[in-house]
Amino acid sequence: MTTKYILDETRMPKAWYNIQADFPEPMAPVLHPATKEPVGPADLEPLFARALIEQEVSTEREIEIPEPVREVYRLWRPAPLYRAHGLEKALGTTAKIFYKYEGVSPAGSHKPNTAIPQAFYNKQEGINRLTTETGAGQWGTSLAFAGSLFDMDVNVFQVRVSYDQKPYRRAVMETYGAKCVASPSNLTEFGRKVLAENPDHTGSLGIAISEAVELAVQDPNTKYALGSVLNHVLVHQSIIGLEAMEQMEMADAWPDVIVGCTGGGSNFAGIAFPFMGHALRGGESPRIVAVEPSACPTLTRGKFAYDYGDTAHMTPLTKMHTLGSQFTPPGFHAGGLRYHGMAPMVSHAKELGLFEATAYTQRECFEAGVMFARAEGIVPAPEANHAVKGAIEEALRCKREGTSEVILFNLCGHGHFDMAAYTAYFAGELGDYEYDDAELGMALSGLPSV
Amino acid sequence: MTTKYILDETRMPKAWYNIQADFPEPMAPVLHPATKEPVGPADLEPLFARALIEQEVSTEREIEIPEPVREVYRLWRPAPLYRAHGLEKALGTTAKIFYKYEGVSPAGSHKPNTAIPQAFYNKQEGINRLTTETGAGQWGTSLAFAGSLFDMDVNVFQVRVSYDQKPYRRAVMETYGAKCVASPSNLTEFGRKVLAENPDHTGSLGIAISEAVELAVQDPNTKYALGSVLNHVLVHQSIIGLEAMEQMEMADAWPDVIVGCTGGGSNFAGIAFPFMGHALRGGESPRIVAVEPSACPTLTRGKFAYDYGDTAHMTPLTKMHTLGSQFTPPGFHAGGLRYHGMAPMVSHAKELGLFEATAYTQRECFEAGVMFARAEGIVPAPEANHAVKGAIEEALRCKREGTSEVILFNLCGHGHFDMAAYTAYFAGELGDYEYDDAELGMALSGLPSV
Numbered sequence: 001m002t003t004k005y006i007l008d009e010t011r012m013p014k015a016w017y018n019i020q021a022d023f024p025e026p027m028a029p030v031l032h033p034a035t036k037e038p039v040g041p042a043d044l045e046p047l048f049a050r051a052l053i054e055q056e057v058s059t060e061r062e063i064e065i066p067e068p069v070r071e072v073y074r075l076w077r078p079a080p081l082y083r084a085h086g087l088e089k090a091l092g093t094t095a096k097i098f099y100k101y102e103g104v105s106p107a108g109s110h111k112p113n114t115a116i117p118q119a120f121y122n123k124q125e126g127i128n129r130l131t132t133e134t135g136a137g138q139w140g141t142s143l144a145f146a147g148s149l150f151d152m153d154v155n156v157f158q159v160r161v162s163y164d165q166k167p168y169r170r171a172v173m174e175t176y177g178a179k180c181v182a183s184p185s186n187l188t189e190f191g192r193k194v195l196a197e198n199p200d201h202t203g204s205l206g207i208a209i210s211e212a213v214e215l216a217v218q219d220p221n222t223k224y225a226l227g228s229v230l231n232h233v234l235v236h237q238s239i240i241g242l243e244a245m246e247q248m249e250m251a252d253a254w255p256d257v258i259v260g261c262t263g264g265g266s267n268f269a270g271i272a273f274p275f276m277g278h279a280l281r282g283g284e285s286p287r288i289v290a291v292e293p294s295a296c297p298t299l300t301r302g303k304f305a306y307d308y309g310d311t312a313h314m315t316p317l318t319k320m321h322t323l324g325s326q327f328t329p330p331g332f333h334a335g336g337l338r339y340h341g342m343a344p345m346v347s348h349a350k351e352l353g354l355f356e357a358t359a360y361t362q363r364e365c366f367e368a369g370v371m372f373a374r375a376e377g378i379v380p381a382p383e384a385n386h387a388v389k390g391a392i393e394e395a396l397r398c399k400r401e402g403t404s405e406v407i408l409f410n411l412c413g414h415g416h417f418d419m420a421a422y423t424a425y426f427a428g429e430l431g432d433y434e435y436d437d438a439e440l441g442m443a444l445s446g447l448p449s450v
Numbered sequence: 451m452t453t454k455y456i457l458d459e460t461r462m463p464k465a466w467y468n469i470q471a472d473f474p475e476p477m478a479p480v481l482h483p484a485t486k487e488p489v490g491p492a493d494l495e496p497l498f499a500r501a502l503i504e505q506e507v508s509t510e511r512e513i514e515i516p517e518p519v520r521e522v523y524r525l526w527r528p529a530p531l532y533r534a535h536g537l538e539k540a541l542g543t544t545a546k547i548f549y550k551y552e553g554v555s556p557a558g559s560h561k562p563n564t565a566i567p568q569a570f571y572n573k574q575e576g577i578n579r580l581t582t583e584t585g586a587g588q589w590g591t592s593l594a595f596a597g598s599l600f601d602m603d604v605n606v607f608q609v610r611v612s613y614d615q616k617p618y619r620r621a622v623m624e625t626y627g628a629k630c631v632a633s634p635s636n637l638t639e640f641g642r643k644v645l646a647e648n649p650d651h652t653g654s655l656g657i658a659i660s661e662a663v664e665l666a667v668q669d670p671n672t673k674y675a676l677g678s679v680l681n682h683v684l685v686h687q688s689i690i691g692l693e694a695m696e697q698m699e700m701a702d703a704w705p706d707v708i709v710g711c712t713g714g715g716s717n718f719a720g721i722a723f724p725f726m727g728h729a730l731r732g733g734e735s736p737r738i739v740a741v742e743p744s745a746c747p748t749l750t751r752g753k754f755a756y757d758y759g760d761t762a763h764m765t766p767l768t769k770m771h772t773l774g775s776q777f778t779p780p781g782f783h784a785g786g787l788r789y790h791g792m793a794p795m796v797s798h799a800k801e802l803g804l805f806e807a808t809a810y811t812q813r814e815c816f817e818a819g820v821m822f823a824r825a826e827g828i829v830p831a832p833e834a835n836h837a838v839k840g841a842i843e844e845a846l847r848c849k850r851e852g853t854s855e856v857i858l859f860n861l862c863g864h865g866h867f868d869m870a871a872y873t874a875y876f877a878g879e880l881g882d883y884e885y886d887d888a889e890l891g892m893a894l895s896g897l898p899s900v
Binding site for chain 1: 453454456459522524525532536554556558595598599617618619620621622624625626627819820823824825827828829864865866867869870872873876
């Protein structure tokens, strides 16, 4: 049976952690999409609140969490850490498995950790509308939740395939008072252009980002909010790992291996970076493993290069692992992991050799998720199933080797909104997809020359 | 903004509370369906574990919670109590509103509070299969969850209308390893009989109970589990109110009014009975308000009489508020509140004048739920919306009267599985239903003569 480690509210971190302070080499600069020169804060102001831009470029190790943000965090934070005795028993492993559970937030995932501060800083600067994109809907739900608490309008562009597959996510966003449309939409010039070429386009995060950005730059009272990828987002997510460090101490254990799933990179960075930074400052150095879907293998098969964050090439160029901004992954279910790029901070850490990456197919991840649900009682989100799969593989390795390593993984959300995918899995209707080199090469051939 | 009151795990109650110890008059005996004589424990043994039968008839005030049950409870308990500052502000009320939140369980509702001990006691007595019925799916999900943790088979008969409307609930049950079929089904004699008369029957909890009971009595290694109504179920749910009492003390407040929604009565009893018992023993005496749907008005328009718990008349006769065992409510969405009867303990307390009851239509409850979601950040289950509506009405009364009463209500579950109902609400497609006296009279005319 499971053991839960609860951190007292008074021990909730008062500052986020910024790994830029500890990187042995600085990150590559962000470039302007037109001039290809490094961007300054002024270039980003049409899109983001000034406070967030400051965080984006900050190299301070600690960034204070404002009290109004901490107040909302306390709705569900500190999030619990569990020892997965049930899963250990089911696997017959000698490993000790721990997981941090972010599904306790009202949106059911880790995404509110950044939605709340993004809404707060924008509101503080007089902004009253936020636009964003969403894949599976977890990010859109989270920003809608944040918008309702800070009394802001929220416009969400949801990738068409998810919009159609997950109508209930849209209902949650609307319950929080947000407006949600399928992307590509006819609300933006770019959306209309995509639809003119292909009226049945199933959408992609890249396209949805282009639409949300287009809407934001047109109105000085509207800014854009991104749920992953950017430095400030990853900084906000560090609260996951910071809490987990305290909870591992409560459990009188320290991870030998840390596992997280990667889409844009934010939940992985959230659990991993505080431990990684601790190691960079001379502390114990756990192995860190990123798990991504074979159908969107950014870290394992992408290229580390400058690329656009969106399909319409309106965003700055960042150096990251990318499959090419024109890459459209198949309409498989783990919608939160369908992004063509990877957070520049995560990509930089990968190039520095600070962690490993591996990819699994969708079906084997669902198999792992079902095993976890039956052993631990929590049904994971499809994205989180990738982390579960990674942790199980590590635990089975320990079993083979007869070692009792401590494995920590991030269970970034529950699957209550994603049961259609489980239904498809049980019915044997869930597809796997792996690219051949030619397909990936084609997408990568379009990378911008810098 | 909201304030959260977290009880330390060490303060989680070690015993459930049994209001039978404090009732000023004893409850009416349970009668055998054939002889109409009081039933003895032996009559119930084909259906229930002996430990549960003991609890059913116990008049002990405290019933110890076994350590293996407490161990599972600790996965999500103690559940948080919140001060609803956001809702108070939105209402402009002078009242202080608190809510206990049971949606933090892995099943998303209060139902695991009894599913876990029911699975535990059965397993302890060598039973390896449980059958049950479910309406909205919250109970079936909870028993499936409990079954997976105690390694038992679970067969769920889900009311056809919910089975069709909520396919994702079925997927959760199957993820936990349970088998779920639509009721009426062709797996039982009674189900086949109903289908022969009407192949398109949308089902009812009464029919589903009959099917689950039929399957259980056929096999000595199979028992039946009920998610509400019975005394032992209400005893298990007392943990809600017991925790809330400690948390109200932490908040340095005590409720003037307690609100809960009623279907079978278990979540209402869970929050209310510990406070009610405290008052019966000479403590402070809050007003207690039960809120039920106008479309299934058991307490406000039913009759207090002996009736069957199921449609096929296989269960014992209990004295309760009932709309008649042949009553089939319309296929509206708050599936968890669609039962024709009311828990005998709750009915008895009502007859003793220990609480008030009121009914609201579905649409006004959804309106309240949406207001709550935007103010507090949690999307309530449709059932819970009734409690939200009741609490809001009390808060508005306080506003009119200029008083600052303390209102406590039970938010018994989140609505993440019920977003189709919200979609229908926003689309204006959600129906209200109120019975005329003739309709109800017809259902009530079939009550058994005792």
